[in-house]
Each structure stands twice: as C-alpha cells, then as structure tokens.
Amino acid sequence: MQDRSLMVLQFTRFCMVLGALTSTAHAQSQGSWTMKAPIPLARNEVALAPVGGKVHVIGGSVQGVAGTYHDEYDPATDRWRSRAPLPNGLDHIGTAVLNGKIYTVGGFVASVHKDGQPHVFEYDPAADTWRSLSPLKSGLGSVGVTVLDSKIYAIGGRNPAGQTVATHQVYDPATNTWSERAPLPKARDHMAVVAAEGKIHAVGGRFGASNEPTDMHDIYDPATNSWSSGPPLPTARSGLAYTLYQGLILVLGGELAPNTFAQNEAYDPKTKSWKTLAPMPAGRHGTAAATTGGHVYIAAGSLKPGAGQITDQLIVFTLP
Numbered sequence: 001m002q003d004r005s006l007m008v009l010q011f012t013r014f015c016m017v018l019g020a021l022t023s024t025a026h027a028q029s030q031g032s033w034t035m036k037a038p039i040p041l042a043r044n045e046v047a048l049a050p051v052g053g054k055v056h057v058i059g060g061s062v063q064g065v066a067g068t069y070h071d072e073y074d075p076a077t078d079r080w081r082s083r084a085p086l087p088n089g090l091d092h093i094g095t096a097v098l099n100g101k102i103y104t105v106g107g108f109v110a111s112v113h114k115d116g117q118p119h120v121f122e123y124d125p126a127a128d129t130w131r132s133l134s135p136l137k138s139g140l141g142s143v144g145v146t147v148l149d150s151k152i153y154a155i156g157g158r159n160p161a162g163q164t165v166a167t168h169q170v171y172d173p174a175t176n177t178w179s180e181r182a183p184l185p186k187a188r189d190h191m192a193v194v195a196a197e198g199k200i201h202a203v204g205g206r207f208g209a210s211n212e213p214t215d216m217h218d219i220y221d222p223a224t225n226s227w228s229s230g231p232p233l234p235t236a237r238s239g240l241a242y243t244l245y246q247g248l249i250l251v252l253g254g255e256l257a258p259n260t261f262a263q264n265e266a267y268d269p270k271t272k273s274w275k276t277l278a279p280m281p282a283g284r285h286g287t288a289a290a291t292t293g294g295h296v297y298i299a300a301g302s303l304k305p306g307a308g309q310i311t312d313q314l315i316v317f318t319l320p
Helices: 002-028
Strands: 032-036 047-051 054-058 070-074 079-082 094-098 101-105 120-124 129-132 144-148 151-155 168-172 177-180 192-196 199-203 217-221 226-229 241-245 248-252 264-268 273-276 288-292 295-299 314-318
Touching: 047 094, 047 101, 047 295, 054 101, 054 288, 054 295, 094 151, 101 151, 144 199, 151 192, 151 199, 192 241, 192 248, 199 248, 241 295
Parallel strands: 047 288, 094 144, 144 192, 241 288
Antiparallel strands: 032 314, 047 054, 054 070, 070 079, 094 101, 101 120, 120 129, 144 151, 151 168, 168 177, 192 199, 199 217, 217 226, 241 248, 248 264, 264 273, 288 295, 295 314
C-alpha cells in the first residue's frame, strides 16, 4: 500500500514538473520572427498600411528631413516596388485603411517633431493616386490613428508648437468632415491607438520628451463618449508600433535612451489581460506595424534612440 502511494506521489510530481516545463516552453515559443527582403531605402519614422494583401510603407525621414517616400511590399513575391509619392514630405504620420483606401493623417516636415501638419490624404491603390481631404482642425504629428464603425479616429499627438495634446478628432469619409470627441484623460503622443471589440485603446506613449514614457492604457467607449482606465502596459514606453492581430492588440518596440525596446506585448480585450509574446530580433522605434495574410510586418525605423542606426530591415511576426 505504501509502495503504491509512493508511486502515485512520484507520478503526480512528474506531471507537475512536465506541466511546468510545457508551460515554460509554450511561453517561450509565443510566436516567431523572420526577416524578408529589405526596403529599398533605409529610413525612420515611417507609417505602414496593409491593403489588398500588400504592405505600404509611407513617408519617413532620411538625415532628419521628411520625404514623400512610398514603397509597396508584396509578401507573395518578397519584392518591393515604388508607388505614387506622398503629396508632401512627412514623417510621424498616422495611417488608417478603410474601404480599400489608405488614409494618412498629420505628420511632421522634419526632425525633431518640426511643424505638425493638418494634411489628410487618401490613397487609391487601384489607381495609384493620392487626393487631399478635409484637413485636421490644427496641425499634428505623432498622432494615434485607428478605424471604428467606418470612421477614422485621430487621438493625441503633438502640435506645431511641439506640445503634446489630448485632442480627439473623428473623420467621416461619407461627409468629408471632422468632429470632436471626448479628449484623452492626459495629453500624450507616440502611443498605440487600436480599435478592438467596439472600443478604442490608447496605450503607452510619452507626455513630452522621450524620457517621459508612460504605461497608461485608456479605453474609449463611443456609445458613451467617455474614457476609462484599462490594465497598464507592462513595459512603459513610447515611439511604438502597433496593430490588431488575431484579436490581440500588439504593442511593439519603443525607445528610452540609451536603449530601444524589443518588447512585443499583447493585450486581449476579451480577457482584459496582457501577455508577453516573442520579442523582436532587436530593439527599434520609429517604425510601424501592419497585419495582413496572418502575419505582422515591421519595416524600417531606428535600432537606436532618435535617428541612431536607421535600418532597412523588414521583419515578420507570426503566431501559430
């Protein structure tokens, strides 16, 4: 009887150890990264947008001067091609995709955070053409942009005077007009702004300088035009790339001198909890993320804070 009890105890311990090892291995394998064909021109502070199965990399800076750059990546062929240039040279642009079109919102004309612009442009990939739309009420750069209920939301950012703002503007493509909504609880920029499960999440960012990052997570409910607090970002950071992927809000990268972040943290709006996914191959900021075809694409940016070590890399994240 004692031998049988001992065997049961040993087996139970074995199962516990095996379970722990399995959990650890599972946690360590939460996704994988691969590297694809580099973008033709290395630059930072770019915007990304997925449309029609392709990934568009728009704007960005080279040696501190914003350009009209526009490259399109085809995952099927692992090749790049140039597309119609952005009407104005801009970096730190907000982007959205709606009804098969790409929308760009705001942007700076040069480093560092110089002269936020009110420009709003629409790109038609079928015609390879841009057109101007009703501008923002005031110029903004590093503004968070997302789409919810066929409208484009532009939240926070930095004005032409270089001050962070709490503004919350909504664009209706049907009427080509902007309107205002409840402002952010606290002004900031360089944050992640993602719509999920009928609400908008504003995550992380900075209050002013790059050494003022925050872990704030504010959730906007359009039904009540009000904000509430969500679980904070596990790693306070700014200069973020972000996207919605498999129902998760991914917040990637960032900077805080003398380092950049490789973190890949995901918020599940259904469980209201954060989890850690496989980090990027190296820390970076000044990039952006786009989801298409079951993968997340990250292009260009800087591997070091500011404009340090600008890269031409294209890296791709996949969850099993």
